[in-house]
Amino acid sequence: xxxxxxIKKERMYLYVAIALIIGFLGGVMYSAYRTPMPTGAPQEAExxxxxxxxxxxxxxxxxxxxxxxxxxxxLAHAYSDTDQTKQAIAAxxxxxxxxxxxxxxxxxxxxxxxxxxxxxxxxxxxxxVLRSNPEHEQARFNKGVVLLVGLDEPKAALAxxxxxxxxxxxxxxxxxxxxxDLIDQLEKETAAAAKP
Numbered sequence: 001x002x003x004x005x006x007i008k009k010e011r012m013y014l015y016v017a018i019a020l021i022i023g024f025l026g027g028v029m030y031s032a033y034r035t036p037m038p039t040g041a042p043q044e045a046e047x048x049x050x051x052x053x054x055x056x057x058x059x060x061x062x063x064x065x066x067x068x069x070x071x072x073x074x075l076a077h078a079y080s081d082t083d084q085t086k087q088a089i090a091a092x093x094x095x096x097x098x099x100x101x102x103x104x105x106x107x108x109x110x111x112x113x114x115x116x117x118x119x120x121x122x123x124x125x126x127x128x129v130l131r132s133n134p135e136h137e138q139a140r141f142n143k144g145v146v147l148l149v150g151l152d153e154p155k156a157a158l159a160x161x162x163x164x165x166x167x168x169x170x171x172x173x174x175x176x177x178x179x180x181d182l183i184d185q186l187e188k189e190t191a192a193a194a195k196p
Contacts, residue, residue, distance in 0.1 A: 051082050062091070069098035073105065080108065085116045103129045107139045114142070119150035137171055140164040141179065154190050158183060 058075040065071060076091035092109040099105060110125035123146055129139035140160055148157035161183050164171050171179040 051078070054078055055082065062094070066094075067098065069095055072098065076105075076108065080112060083115075085112055088112045089116060101132070103133055103136055103139070107136065107142060110139070110146075111142055114146045114150055117150070119146050122146045122150070134163075135167040137164065137168050140167070141171065141173070148186070154186055158186055158190070161186075 055075070055078050058071065058078050062068065062071040062075050072091050072095035076088050076095055079085075079088035079091055089109065089112045092105060092112060096102060096105050096109065106125050106129050110122040110129070113119070113122035113125065123143060126139045126143035126146070129136050130143070133139075141164055144157040144160035144164070147153045147160060161179050165180050165183070169180070173179060173182060
């Protein structure tokens with residue numbers, strides 16, 4: 001300060017610059033503190049670890065009591081959820097040996113056969129389910145999926161889905177899209193592909 005109690009111009013610029021830097025750093029620190037931790041690798045690794053631990057516990061439960069159908073069902077679902085197709089097929093088969101004729105398990109096994117590129121086995125299982133219960137929504141829908149995606153038979157898929165919406169007009173795909181909308185789209189695509 002000079003003798004009149006005033007701050008010199010150079011010092012004033014220095015103080016303003018220091019204040020701006022402190023404000024900037026404070027803002028950065030505050031936003032870093034308030035920002036949630038990024039999702040990604042650490043959470044995915046934790047999820048994989050949890051899934052592996054769950055599967056290990058289910059494997060032990062099924063091994064400890066091989067006649068416990070529910071243990072095999074839960075193990076099969078866990079394998080399915082973690083894309084372990086071969087293991088899921090084996091576990092669903094064990095569960096079905098203990099719960100023969102369980103239409104939902106047969107449907108789940110059919111889905112696994114489809115994922116394992118055994119499309120014909122999947123169709124055979126869905127057909128068994130539909131002979132027992134022609135209105136079984138999941139088997140009918142999944143049969144259409146296998147016909148369309150696995151066997152490239154869009155007309156057969158359309159036929160299955162049309163039967164499905166006769167029984168269940170509000171049937172929806174797992175994505176939430178209405179099956180009736182899928183039918184409309186597939187009919188348009190099939191008609192467009194048939195044009196020369």
